[in-house]
Amino acid sequence: MENKKLIFSGIQPTGTFTLGNYIGAVRNWGPLQDEYNCIYCVVDMHAITVKQDPAKLRRNTLDSYALLMACGIDTEKSILFIQSHVKTHAELSWILGCNTQFGELSRMTQFKDKSQKHADDVNSGLFTYPVLMAADILAYNADLVPVGGDQKQHLELARNIAQRFNQRYGDFFTLPEPYIPKLGARVMSLQDPTKKMSKSDENPNAVILILDDKDTIIRKFKRAVTDSEAEVCYRDGKDGINNLMTIYSSVTGKSFADIESEFAGKGYGDFKLAVGETVADHLQPVRTEFDRLVKDKEYLKKCYTEGAEKALRYSQRVISKVYRKVGFVDR
Numbered sequence: 001m002e003n004k005k006l007i008f009s010g011i012q013p014t015g016t017f018t019l020g021n022y023i024g025a026v027r028n029w030g031p032l033q034d035e036y037n038c039i040y041c042v043v044d045m046h047a048i049t050v051k052q053d054p055a056k057l058r059r060n061t062l063d064s065y066a067l068l069m070a071c072g073i074d075t076e077k078s079i080l081f082i083q084s085h086v087k088t089h090a091e092l093s094w095i096l097g098c099n100t101q102f103g104e105l106s107r108m109t110q111f112k113d114k115s116q117k118h119a120d121d122v123n124s125g126l127f128t129y130p131v132l133m134a135a136d137i138l139a140y141n142a143d144l145v146p147v148g149g150d151q152k153q154h155l156e157l158a159r160n161i162a163q164r165f166n167q168r169y170g171d172f173f174t175l176p177e178p179y180i181p182k183l184g185a186r187v188m189s190l191q192d193p194t195k196k197m198s199k200s201d202e203n204p205n206a207v208i209l210i211l212d213d214k215d216t217i218i219r220k221f222k223r224a225v226t227d228s229e230a231e232v233c234y235r236d237g238k239d240g241i242n243n244l245m246t247i248y249s250s251v252t253g254k255s256f257a258d259i260e261s262e263f264a265g266k267g268y269g270d271f272k273l274a275v276g277e278t279v280a281d282h283l284q285p286v287r288t289e290f291d292r293l294v295k296d297k298e299y300l301k302k303c304y305t306e307g308a309e310k311a312l313r314y315s316q317r318v319i320s321k322v323y324r325k326v327g328f329v330d331r
């Protein structure tokens with residue numbers, strides 16, 4: 001690979017991507033490919049920290065892979081692979097786990113949220129989820145990690161784990177930096193704008209899926225929860241409108257001031273319709289490209305097989321050095 005900084009990121013195949021995943025993360029991944037060496041991954045091993053139906057997981061993993069390509073990831077420029085195909089992630093995860101404190105993991109807000117939501121299955125994978133995430137990143141000694149705002153805490157932990165390893169065994173890991181967009185780092189649920197929009201939300205009206213058709217997208221925006229005023233402006237306490245303005249701004253590039261004047265004197269109905277239409281039109285090319293790609297199973301297989309081979313080759317070099325550092329005997 002060329003001598004550029006290295007980017008790593010991953011997304012879970014827990015369903016189809018939401019507008020939150022798209023604006024907060026995935027749509028930023030494509031444009032980074034020219035400036036950086038990029039490695040992207042569908043993290044199916046993270047997905048099984050909550051119960052998954054095996055047939056659905058398999059389908060969602062392949063769909064997620066195709067969807068990343070449809071969102072602009074080019075397998076000629078970047079390494080794009082499926083996490084479970086590359087064994088080094090699990091191997092490094094064990095070693096990093098031995099350098100991570102119980103207390104640190106107990107403080108992770110995602111763990112607290114998810115263990116409440118899945119109270120019947122608080123398994124150890126859910127608890128050590130951030131260790132596997134640190135392994136994903138450190139197995140490539142990545143410099144930058146483009147994610148939404150909700151992953152900041154996990155990234156800080158990854159840095160702490162890397163630092164601790166470096167102190168114990170001698171400088172080795174690069175400390176990865178988060179790369180979080182200024183706008184749209186936290187797209188909120190359309191039904192409860194105090195909660196983040198999430199793939200696993202049970203209420204379909206809360207979430208825009210990037211594969212939803214135009215009518216569905218418009219209908220969901222029309223039903224979005226707002227407030228009892230009738231003024232399109234960005235202000236504290238107007239969580240619903242603030243969220244819609246953020247979405248509209250991030251797909252059109254218009255500033256909040258422009259949006260406020262565009263809708264001055266108009267009601268929420270007009271604004272919601274404009275957001276719905278704009279988002280649907282913006283996503284149309286992604287849907288068209290996804291439909292084309294997902295039918296071509298042979299091509300997808302070729303891409304993810306080659307992606308896994310490249311990722312394994314790269315990370316194997318890193319892991320071999322880690323094994324030596326911790327005192328494992330050479331094979």
Ligand code: ATP
Nearest residue numbers: 012014020024025147148185186187197198199200
């Ligand atoms: P789940 O609900 O299954 O936990 P999720 O929707 O949170 O999934 P992930 O696969 O965990 O999605 O996240 C993929 C990427 O999308 C991450 O970089 C994450 O920070 C980002 N992301 C997820 N939700 C949002 C959101 N609402 N706004 C902005 N970015 C988001």
Ligand code: LTN
Nearest residue numbers: 008009010011012043133136145
């Ligand atoms: N935990 C992340 C997904 C993820 C990830 C990673 C992101 C797993 N491994 C490595 C960046 C780098 C999430 O989005 N929920």
